[in-house]
């Protein structure tokens with residue numbers, strides 16, 4: 001019988017295993033982030049992204065809490081390299097070292113505050129269309145379901161695609177438009193560039209409203 005788990009060695013192994021998701025898997029630079037140090041960096045992010053990373057839907061500031069560390073770190077790196085170009089975030093990301101970016105990424109990944117209150121209540125038709133695109137897609141537009149990559153109900157696929165559920169609707173729409181304009185070109189396989197190109201203005205608004213509303217039981 002293996003009783004080793006109770007010993008300090010067993011515990012150490014367990015802690016090491018639990019700590020693995022904090023490592024930026026798949027990132028070019030593999031730095032191990034530190035949550036405590038990340039909290040210090042995050043002091044400079046709270047005014048926009050909220051005290052707990054819940055975001056500010058009305059302002060279009062995205063929720064960061066609970067997004068994977070590897071995704072968050074990649075976005076910061078992409079702002080630095082210019083693969084993602086945003087006048088607010090690019091200069092901010094450049095102000096930090098690689099280590100600080102890894103630290104703040106694991107910090108936000110560790111948080112789970114409630115969803116911020118949405119600002120608009122979308123109409124039923126728009127929500128129904130958004131739901132269809134999210135779950136089924138639209139063959140006539142060669143659009144596959146968002147769920148194929150973003151997981152059931154947009155909850156995210158840890159190693160590949162971020163969550164969309166509960167995200168600020170105006171942020172979702174604006175980042176989809178950034179793919180269309182080419183300001184965001186940071187998905188290696190150009191999967192999102194293709195998806196965004198097939199979403200017209202109405203469908204973009206519908207799918208953004210749908211994913212934002214999913215975070216709220218009262219819709």
Ligand code: HEC
Nearest residue numbers: 041044045048060061062072075076086088089092104175
């Ligand atoms: C002045 C407001 C402001 C501050 C301060 C700010 N951000 Fe942002 N952040 C934004 C906006 C606006 C966006 C959306 C930009 C875009 O569309 O590319 C964003 C996007 C992001 C994203 C991408 C999110 C996603 O889902 O892809 C990350 C990661 C991020 N910020 C991290 C940080 C960190 C870390 C800090 C602190 C060091 C910070 N931000 C400070 C406004 C801000």
Ligand code: HEC
Nearest residue numbers: 144145146148149160161162172175186187191192195207
């Ligand atoms: C073939 C896979 C695939 C499909 C299908 C797909 N996505 Fe994505 N999506 C991705 C990947 C990969 C990323 C992350 C790209 C990166 O690293 O920035 C992403 C990122 C996003 C983001 C950015 C989230 C953020 O926090 O900035 C939005 C918004 C998004 N997708 C919306 C959608 C919508 C809406 C649909 C359905 C109409 C959809 N996606 C379908 C793969 C996909």
